[in-house]
Amino acid sequence: MMKNLINTVLGSDAKLTDEMLANISLQGAKGASAAYLTATLESATPEVRRMFSEFLTQSIMSHESLTNLAIKKGWYKPYQSPDEQITQAYQQASWAFSQGMQAQ
Numbered sequence: 001m002m003k004n005l006i007n008t009v010l011g012s013d014a015k016l017t018d019e020m021l022a023n024i025s026l027q028g029a030k031g032a033s034a035a036y037l038t039a040t041l042e043s044a045t046p047e048v049r050r051m052f053s054e055f056l057t058q059s060i061m062s063h064e065s066l067t068n069l070a071i072k073k074g075w076y077k078p079y080q081s082p083d084e085q086i087t088q089a090y091q092q093a094s095w096a097f098s099q100g101m102q103a104q
Contacts, residue, residue, distance in 0.1 A: 019075040022066060026076075029063035 036056035043049035070076035077085070 018073070019070075022070045022073070022075050026063065026066050026070065029059060029066055033059040033063060 033056060036052050036059055040049055040052040040056055043052055067076065071078065077088070080088070
């Protein structure tokens, strides 16, 4: 459903897959965790520090859940050899580039 909503917003030419959405979500959770960590470390009062620390914990748990889902679905393969990971990343980048060229 989310994929259909995003495809509708971005236009019918945008073909987002579940794997792409999972990767986008993982990057978002990673960014949120980094921001909450920084906010926790920079907080001036213990109360604010505790609040940001709790948000950080929730963000890390969210990232862990998304990572586990991606591994279960086969979208993320952390145990592949580095050569296989690079090959897969290259193939995905080539596909994304070709899609971008077709859209123009």
